[in-house]
Amino acid sequence: MKAYTEMSKEEMKQEMASLKEQYKKYQDMDLQLDMSRGKPCREQLDLSMGMMDALNSGADLTCEDGTDCRNYGVLTGIHEAKVLLGDMMENNPDNIIIYGNSSLNVMYDTVSRAMTHGILGNTPWCKLDKVKFLCPVPGYDRHFAITEYFGIEMIPVPMSPDGPDMDMVEKLVAEDEAIKGIWCTPKYSNPQGYSYSDETVRRFARLKPAAKDFRIFWDNAYGIHHLYDHDQDYLIEILAECKRAGNPDLVYKFASTSKITFPGSGIAALATSPNNLEDIMSQMKNQTIGHDKVNQLRHVRFFKDIHGMMEHMRRHADIIRPKFEVVLAALKNNLGGLDVGSWTEPKGGYFISFDSLPGCAKKIVHLAKKAGVTMTGAGATWPYGKDPEDSNIRIAPTYPTLEDLKTAAELFTLCVRIASLEKLMADEK
Amino acid sequence: MKAYTEMSKEEMKQEMASLKEQYKKYQDMDLQLDMSRGKPCREQLDLSMGMMDALNSGADLTCEDGTDCRNYGVLTGIHEAKVLLGDMMENNPDNIIIYGNSSLNVMYDTVSRAMTHGILGNTPWCKLDKVKFLCPVPGYDRHFAITEYFGIEMIPVPMSPDGPDMDMVEKLVAEDEAIKGIWCTPKYSNPQGYSYSDETVRRFARLKPAAKDFRIFWDNAYGIHHLYDHDQDYLIEILAECKRAGNPDLVYKFASTSKITFPGSGIAALATSPNNLEDIMSQMKNQTIGHDKVNQLRHVRFFKDIHGMMEHMRRHADIIRPKFEVVLAALKNNLGGLDVGSWTEPKGGYFISFDSLPGCAKKIVHLAKKAGVTMTGAGATWPYGKDPEDSNIRIAPTYPTLEDLKTAAELFTLCVRIASLEKLMADEK
Numbered sequence: 001m002k003a004y005t006e007m008s009k010e011e012m013k014q015e016m017a018s019l020k021e022q023y024k025k026y027q028d029m030d031l032q033l034d035m036s037r038g039k040p041c042r043e044q045l046d047l048s049m050g051m052m053d054a055l056n057s058g059a060d061l062t063c064e065d066g067t068d069c070r071n072y073g074v075l076t077g078i079h080e081a082k083v084l085l086g087d088m089m090e091n092n093p094d095n096i097i098i099y100g101n102s103s104l105n106v107m108y109d110t111v112s113r114a115m116t117h118g119i120l121g122n123t124p125w126c127k128l129d130k131v132k133f134l135c136p137v138p139g140y141d142r143h144f145a146i147t148e149y150f151g152i153e154m155i156p157v158p159m160s161p162d163g164p165d166m167d168m169v170e171k172l173v174a175e176d177e178a179i180k181g182i183w184c185t186p187k188y189s190n191p192q193g194y195s196y197s198d199e200t201v202r203r204f205a206r207l208k209p210a211a212k213d214f215r216i217f218w219d220n221a222y223g224i225h226h227l228y229d230h231d232q233d234y235l236i237e238i239l240a241e242c243k244r245a246g247n248p249d250l251v252y253k254f255a256s257t258s259k260i261t262f263p264g265s266g267i268a269a270l271a272t273s274p275n276n277l278e279d280i281m282s283q284m285k286n287q288t289i290g291h292d293k294v295n296q297l298r299h300v301r302f303f304k305d306i307h308g309m310m311e312h313m314r315r316h317a318d319i320i321r322p323k324f325e326v327v328l329a330a331l332k333n334n335l336g337g338l339d340v341g342s343w344t345e346p347k348g349g350y351f352i353s354f355d356s357l358p359g360c361a362k363k364i365v366h367l368a369k370k371a372g373v374t375m376t377g378a379g380a381t382w383p384y385g386k387d388p389e390d391s392n393i394r395i396a397p398t399y400p401t402l403e404d405l406k407t408a409a410e411l412f413t414l415c416v417r418i419a420s421l422e423k424l425m426a427d428e429k
Numbered sequence: 430m431k432a433y434t435e436m437s438k439e440e441m442k443q444e445m446a447s448l449k450e451q452y453k454k455y456q457d458m459d460l461q462l463d464m465s466r467g468k469p470c471r472e473q474l475d476l477s478m479g480m481m482d483a484l485n486s487g488a489d490l491t492c493e494d495g496t497d498c499r500n501y502g503v504l505t506g507i508h509e510a511k512v513l514l515g516d517m518m519e520n521n522p523d524n525i526i527i528y529g530n531s532s533l534n535v536m537y538d539t540v541s542r543a544m545t546h547g548i549l550g551n552t553p554w555c556k557l558d559k560v561k562f563l564c565p566v567p568g569y570d571r572h573f574a575i576t577e578y579f580g581i582e583m584i585p586v587p588m589s590p591d592g593p594d595m596d597m598v599e600k601l602v603a604e605d606e607a608i609k610g611i612w613c614t615p616k617y618s619n620p621q622g623y624s625y626s627d628e629t630v631r632r633f634a635r636l637k638p639a640a641k642d643f644r645i646f647w648d649n650a651y652g653i654h655h656l657y658d659h660d661q662d663y664l665i666e667i668l669a670e671c672k673r674a675g676n677p678d679l680v681y682k683f684a685s686t687s688k689i690t691f692p693g694s695g696i697a698a699l700a701t702s703p704n705n706l707e708d709i710m711s712q713m714k715n716q717t718i719g720h721d722k723v724n725q726l727r728h729v730r731f732f733k734d735i736h737g738m739m740e741h742m743r744r745h746a747d748i749i750r751p752k753f754e755v756v757l758a759a760l761k762n763n764l765g766g767l768d769v770g771s772w773t774e775p776k777g778g779y780f781i782s783f784d785s786l787p788g789c790a791k792k793i794v795h796l797a798k799k800a801g802v803t804m805t806g807a808g809a810t811w812p813y814g815k816d817p818e819d820s821n822i823r824i825a826p827t828y829p830t831l832e833d834l835k836t837a838a839e840l841f842t843l844c845v846r847i848a849s850l851e852k853l854m855a856d857e858k
Contacts, residue, residue: 039500040500052486057478057479070691071474071691072692116579126545126553150545262498262500263499264502264719264722
C-alpha cells in the first residue's frame with residue numbers, strides 16, 4: 001500500500017471514506033475490550049492454581065530453620081524465600097528483603113522513607129527546597145505517580161533501544177545535587193520492551209552523582225518474563241556491577257512475583273547493599289513485625305527452586321507469545337509502509353510501545369475508546385501525563401483473549417490510520 | 430503471710446535467705462521460657478489450619494461481584510471481606526479499607542502520610558516545628574516506637590481502669606495545637622486489659638482539639654478477644670459516637686485478624702469517616718494497586734460470617750484462659766498480702782499488667798532473665814522506654830505451654846519478692 005505521506009488529496013479522501021466505513025462496522029459490534037493494563041489473563045492465572053494446594057491443613061508450616069511461619073517475627077523474610085528470589089533476581093539471599101504483595105508499595109515506601117528520614121544519614125528530602133528525579137521516557141505511569149505525589153520534580157530522559165540517554169544522565173546527575181534518583185525498568189522495559197545494553201548498565205554503575213543520596217531505582221519487574229525460549233535478553237546484574245565499580249550503595253533493586261503467580265497475592269523483594277539494608281531496616285522495624293511468611297512459604301513449596309519457576313514462566317510465555325504476535329502482525333499488515341508510526345518488537349515483558357505521528361496519540365486512543373477498546377491513556381507514559389509530542393501509546397496485549405485481541409488490534413490500527421490521515425489532511429490545508 | 434513492709438530486719442533476712450535458695454533451684458533448671466510478647470501459642474495457631482483448605486486448586490477465586498481475586502485491582506479490599514470485618518469492628522463495610530497483613534503497618538502509614546502530606550489539607554506535620562502525641566501509660570511499645578521514629582514528642586497520660594485520664598486529655602488537646610494524636614487500645618488494653626468506660630468513650634467523641642488535624646488512633650486490637658463466654662466487656666463504638674457528637678472525622682480505627690488467624694498472615698483494616706477515607710485513598714492509590722485479595726477471600730471462606738469468627742474466638746479463649754488463670758493464681762498465692770505490688774485481672778486481650786514497688790521493675794525483669802525467663806523489658810510500656818517509677822511490667826501469658834507458664838509464673842513472683850525485699854532492706858538502712 002502507498003504511504004499516506006505520498007498520497008494525493010483525492011487518494012486521501014477516498015482512503016478516509018473507506019476507513020470510516022470500516023470504523024462504523026466496529027462501532028456496531030458493541031465491543032468491550034481492554035488493552036490498557038499489564039494484567040495477566042485468566043489462563044495465566046490458572047497456571048498458579050496449584051499453589052493453592054502447596055500448603056493445606058495437614059502441611060507443616062515450619063521453615064528449614066525451625067521458624068513457625070504462622071506466628072509473628074522474621075522482619076526481612078524467611079530464608080528459603082530469599083534463596084528463591086535471590087536466584088530469580090541474581091542476588092545473594094543476604095542482600096534481599098522479602099516484603100508483602102507489591103513491589104510498587106516497596107518503591108513508594110522507599111521514596112517515603114527518604115522524604116521523612118533521608119538516606120544513610122543525609123538530609124530528609126522533605127527538608128530540601130527541591131528534589132528531582134530523572135524519568136526515562138516513555139516509562140511506567142505508576143513510577144511517575146509516586147514521585148509526583150511527593151512533589152518531586154521529574155525530568156524526562158529519552159530512551160533508545162540501548163536504554164536511557166546515558167550522556168544526559170551522567171551530565172545531569174554530576175551537575176545537580178537536587179537530582180536524587182532515576183526510575184528504571186531495565187529489562188523488557190515498560191512500555192518498549194527494551195533491555196539496557198551492557199554499555200548502559202556499566203555506565204549506570206559508574207555514575208558520579210553530585211548527591212550522595214542519589215539512588216538508581218532499578219525496577220526489574222520483568223527479569224524472567226521472556227517470550228521466547230532461546231531468544232532472550234540478558235542484563236548485567238546491577239548490584240554486582242556497582243560493587244565492582246566501587247559504588248556498592250548506588251542501587252535499590254525491586255522485583256516481585258506479581259506476574260509469575262498472582263498479581264496482588266505474590267511476594268515482592270528489594271535487593272541492595274548491606275549499608276542500604278541496614279538503613280532500611282532501621283525504619284522497617286518500626287513499620288511492621290514482619291510480612292506474610294505463610295505466603296512466602298507457599299511460593300517456595302510451589303516452585304521448589306528457580307528451575308521450577310523458569311518452567312512455570314515458559315508456560316506463561318506459551319500463552320502470551322501468540323498475543324504479542326497477533327498485535328505485531330496487525331501492526332505490520334495494516335500499518336507497514338504507510339509511514340504513520342513505529343513500534344517495538346519486544347522479546348519479553350508485558351508491552352509493545354507504539355509511536356504515532358506527532359499529535360495523534362490522544363486522538364487514536366479516543367477513537368479506539370469510542371469503538372469499545374480501552375487503551376492506556378495517551379500521555380500516561382510521560383511524567384505528569386504530558387507527552388510533548390502526543391505520540392506514544394502503550395499496548396498491553398496479555399489480558400484479552402486471543403480472539404478479542406485480534407479484533408482489538410485490527411481496530412487499533414484502523415484508528416491509527418484514521419487519526420494519521422486526518423492529521424495529514426489537516427496539514428495539507 | 431506477713432506483709433514485707435511489716436517485717437522486722439531479722440525476718441527480712443530470713444525470708445531473703447529462703448528466697449535466694451529457691452531462686453538458685455530455678456537457675457539450676459536451665460529454663461528458656463518467654464513471657465515477653467503477645468504471641469499466640471502453637472495450639473492457637475492450629476485452630477486456623479483449616480483456613481489452608483478454604484481455597485484449594487479447584488476453588489473458584491471469584492468474588493460475589495465477579496472480581497477475580499487472583500488479578501490486579503480493588504484498592505480498598507473485596508466487599509465480602511469488608512462485610513466480615515465490618516461485623517467484627519462494628520462498622521459499616523463502606524467505612525472500611527482492608528489492608529495487608531499488619532495493622533501496625535497501617536498505623537505507621539497513617540502517621541507517615543500525615544508527616545508528608547498532612548490530614549485533610551492541613552499542613553504536613555514534617556513542616557511543623559513541633560508535633561506531639563498523647564500516650565496513655567502504660568501502653569503499647571510499638572505504638573510509641575512509631576511516634577518516636579517520626580520525632581513526635583510523646584506526652585504520657587495516666588491510665589485508670591476506666592481508660593486515660595480524660596480531664597488531662599481534654600485540657601491538653603484544647604490548649605495545644607501541636608498535639609495531633611493519641612494512641613489508644615480501648616478494649617482489653619495493652620498491657621492492663623482495661624476497657625474504656627462509656628463515660629470515657631463519650632468524652633473522646635466530644636473532644637474539642639485546638640488542632641483541626643488531631644486524630645484519635647483507636648487501635649481496637651482486642652475487640653473480640655474475650656477470655657470468658659459471658660463475662661465480657663462492651664465498648665461504645667467510637668465512629669458512631671463521634672458521628673452522633675458531630676465529630677465524624679475525629680477517629681482512625683484499626684483492627685486485624687492477627688490474633689484470630691495467623692499473626693503476619695492475617696488481614697488488617699481501618700475504619701473511618703468518608704472524608705478521612707477519601708483523604709487516605711488519594712495517597713493509597715499511589716502506593717499500591719491493591720492488597721492481597723486471595724488472602725481476604727481465604728479468610729471469608731474460612732469463617733463464613735461473624736458467628737463463625739466468634740465460635741473460633743471461643744476456641745482461642747479455651748486455650749488461653751487457663752494460662753491467664755495460672756498466672757493470676759501464682760500472683761495471688763505468692764504475692765497476696767505481701768504489699769509488694771499490684772496487678773490487673775483482665776477479661777480479655779493478651780496481657781496482665783504488674784506494678785511493683787517503685788524502682789523494682791528493671792531488677793525483677795533482670796532476675797527473671799538470669800534464671801531463663803524472658804519478660805517484656807521493663808520500661809517498654811512507657812514512651813522512650815522510660816518508666817519514671819520503674820514499676821510497670823507487662824506479662825504475656827499466651828505463648829508458653831501451660832506447664833512452662835506455671836514454672837515461669839512461680840519464678841516471676843519469686844523475683845518480685847527478692848527485688849522487693851532488697852529494696853525494703855535498702856530503704857531500712
